[in-house]
Amino acid sequence: MTTRDTAAGSAAPPGWGRRLELLADRKFRYLLIVPTVFLLLSVTVFPAIYTLIVSFQDITLMAEDRSFHGLMNYQRLLEDSRFWWSLVHTVGFLLAALALQFVLGLLMALLFVEWMPGRQVFITLLVLPTVISPIVAGSAWRIMYEHQYGPISQIIGWLAELDNPVLWTADPTFVYPAILLAEVWQWTPFMFLLLLAALVNVDKSQVESAEIDGSTYWRTFWYIVFPAIRPVVAVALLIRSLDLFRVFDKVWILTQGGPGTMTELISIYIYKVGFQQFQTSYAAAMTFVVIILLTAVVVLALRRMGVSP
Amino acid sequence: MSGTTPSRAAGPAGFAGRKPWWQRDRTRRMAGRLIAVAFLLLFFLFPIYWLFVISIKTPDEIYSSPPVWIPDGFHLDAYIALFEDGDVQAIWNSLLVASVSTVLALLFGTMCAYSLARYRTGGIHLGLWIISQRMIPPIAIVFPVFLLYVMVGWVDTYRGLIVLYTTFNVPYVIWMMRGYILDIPLELEQSALVDGCNHWQVFVKVVFPMVRSGLFATAVFTFIFAWNDFVFALIVTRDAVTTFPVQITHYFGAQSTFWSKISAMSVLGTLPVMIAVGLLQRFLVRGMTMGAIKG
Numbered sequence: 001m002t003t004r005d006t007a008a009g010s011a012a013p014p015g016w017g018r019r020l021e022l023l024a025d026r027k028f029r030y031l032l033i034v035p036t037v038f039l040l041l042s043v044t045v046f047p048a049i050y051t052l053i054v055s056f057q058d059i060t061l062m063a064e065d066r067s068f069h070g071l072m073n074y075q076r077l078l079e080d081s082r083f084w085w086s087l088v089h090t091v092g093f094l095l096a097a098l099a100l101q102f103v104l105g106l107l108m109a110l111l112f113v114e115w116m117p118g119r120q121v122f123i124t125l126l127v128l129p130t131v132i133s134p135i136v137a138g139s140a141w142r143i144m145y146e147h148q149y150g151p152i153s154q155i156i157g158w159l160a161e162l163d164n165p166v167l168w169t170a171d172p173t174f175v176y177p178a179i180l181l182a183e184v185w186q187w188t189p190f191m192f193l194l195l196l197a198a199l200v201n202v203d204k205s206q207v208e209s210a211e212i213d214g215s216t217y218w219r220t221f222w223y224i225v226f227p228a229i230r231p232v233v234a235v236a237l238l239i240r241s242l243d244l245f246r247v248f249d250k251v252w253i254l255t256q257g258g259p260g261t262m263t264e265l266i267s268i269y270i271y272k273v274g275f276q277q278f279q280t281s282y283a284a285a286m287t288f289v290v291i292i293l294l295t296a297v298v299v300l301a302l303r304r305m306g307v308s309p
Numbered sequence: 310m311s312g313t314t315p316s317r318a319a320g321p322a323g324f325a326g327r328k329p330w331w332q333r334d335r336t337r338r339m340a341g342r343l344i345a346v347a348f349l350l351l352f353f354l355f356p357i358y359w360l361f362v363i364s365i366k367t368p369d370e371i372y373s374s375p376p377v378w379i380p381d382g383f384h385l386d387a388y389i390a391l392f393e394d395g396d397v398q399a400i401w402n403s404l405l406v407a408s409v410s411t412v413l414a415l416l417f418g419t420m421c422a423y424s425l426a427r428y429r430t431g432g433i434h435l436g437l438w439i440i441s442q443r444m445i446p447p448i449a450i451v452f453p454v455f456l457l458y459v460m461v462g463w464v465d466t467y468r469g470l471i472v473l474y475t476t477f478n479v480p481y482v483i484w485m486m487r488g489y490i491l492d493i494p495l496e497l498e499q500s501a502l503v504d505g506c507n508h509w510q511v512f513v514k515v516v517f518p519m520v521r522s523g524l525f526a527t528a529v530f531t532f533i534f535a536w537n538d539f540v541f542a543l544i545v546t547r548d549a550v551t552t553f554p555v556q557i558t559h560y561f562g563a564q565s566t567f568w569s570k571i572s573a574m575s576v577l578g579t580l581p582v583m584i585a586v587g588l589l590q591r592f593l594v595r596g597m598t599m600g601a602i603k604g
Contacts, residue, residue: 030424032420033421033425033435035421036417036418036439037421039479040442040480044450044453047456047457050456050457051456111349112346114342117343122346122350124586124587124590127586127593128586131537131586132357132537132582132583133554133575134554135537135539135558136360136554136575136578137356139557139571139575141356143359143360143363143568144356149371151376154374185353189353190597197594198602235602248539248540253558267446267447267448271448280456283452287452291445298444
């Protein structure tokens with residue numbers, strides 16, 4: 001190998017040497033990754049280490065005390081019920097949204113698997129909510145939920161006589177359905193698109209022979225189609241879970257975590273502590289705990305994405 | 310999407326010998342499916358329609374109960390107000406920051422992806438480490454970055470936001486471009502080397518043209534991620550480089566909410582993305598799943 005390295009240059013020997021030569025230029029391959037590694041080290045790794053250090057101190061807006069306090073912030077975290085509730089909110093929201101998006105997305109995909117007039121145009125139109133900015137989506141739903149001039153109150157008004165208009169994003173009973181609807185609205189098309197891509201690739205001959213053997217639609221789906229699309233389902237669910245864990249923008253614009261702290265997700269709580277109450281060190285500690293909690297999930301996700309086709 | 314041909318074949322075959330009434334059954338089934346599609350389109354498009362239509366309504370039409378479902382005419386007052394009050398600066402900021410960071414992320418990312426794909430630099434560990442940077446919640450990334458930016462005085466600057474978006478998108482570009490590079494045959498690069506190109510020339514003259522369409526698709530997605538972002542911009546900007554999603558949130562006031570401006574700004578912020586989706590249909594699935602599903 002070492003002799004090959006010195007020989008690496010413009011004049012490449014013919015035959016078996018070519019592949020080796022291509023793989024052998026060490027300087028070139030490291031030059032290529034220098035900018036990326038530099039960026040990632042300075043903008044993610046260095047700040048992460050700095051955050052860890054800050055989390056052992058007690059920095060707030062009022063007092064920039066640089067002395068170390070050991071695990072003080074972490075101890076406070078353990079006793080902070082608001083933090084644990086925000087985790088519960090996040091996981092509950094994640095599971096509910098994920099289930100709804102998956103079921104609705106799958107039904108939509110099944111609807112679109114076969115040909116119909118205008119199929120491609122409909123698919124493109126249905127995907128639109130997914131690509132618009134979450135802030136735009138959140139604004140759209142805030143206007144929809146407007147209790148005086150919003151269309152939803154009007155439609156409810158047609159169906160039922162109500163004494164008072166429902167304040168969708170401020171009423172403890174309706175706030176979760178409201179933010180879930182907005183979330184499901186925006187991300188179901190993503191599920192739909194992925195599952196449709198998987199369904200279209202399912203081996204048709206197996207499905208047909210099952211139908212000829214008299215299998216019902218759902219039996220065929222469960223025993224033949226579903227096993228075939230399972231890798232895609234796994235990837236889709238993992239991508240959505242990771243995204244749902246970090247939801248901030250849409251819920252922020254709809255409720256800002258309210259009423260009270262009812263819809264305070266973990267991202268929202270960290271934001272409030274770090275950037276509204278300026279308890280820098282405490283926010284740093286929470287950030288670190290979240291990173292550690294998520295690492296396990298991410299590792300799992302990566303393994304999945306690595307092995308899937 | 311692999312076109313309509315395979316799915317057209319998805320219908321049960323060999324029904325030709327069945328009784329005539331079946332023909333009617335099939336039509337009925339199609340009609341049922343189309344009705345379902347109509348409901349879906351209504352559900353998924355109405356909020357977008359509603360947001361858009363607010364921007365061309367008169368104030369009387371916006372604040373009317375019952376709501377005005379279809380406005381009388383086009384009133385561009387909201388857009389004129391955006392221009393007169395200088396709020397379009399936010400669109401310009403978004404455009405500048407998203408474009409520059411996209412170009413940088415593509416440049417650095419493609420280089421790194423080539424190294425990973427063809428030389429297996431750093432083995433699987435470097436690749437996994439890079440992509441894991443993308444999966445951490447933005448709030449966890451941006452909090453440390455904010456502390457760093459306060460230290461170096463980069464808060465509320467273009468360079469601060471550009472560097473942040475570039476860093477956040479580079480892992481995505483690497484993962485996508487690695488896949489596209491692995492799709493092209495190694496022989497081309499080998500023969501270019503034999504013909505006397507050096508490594509940089511192979512990269513620029515052979516690899517770049519071959520991955521052009523993948524590069525374009527990745528660029529559009531990278532641009533959309535930066536364009537749509539709210540969390541990063543919210544935290545590292547104040548007012549000088551406010552992007553359009555942050556600007557929208559400024560219109561939600563405690564006393565009054567500027568619906569027409571929210572709406573008009575949203576339209577301006579959504580049009581580029583809609584155009585992009587029209588261009589990108591073929592790449593949507595692969596692009597949205599970091600290449601895990603090739604569609």
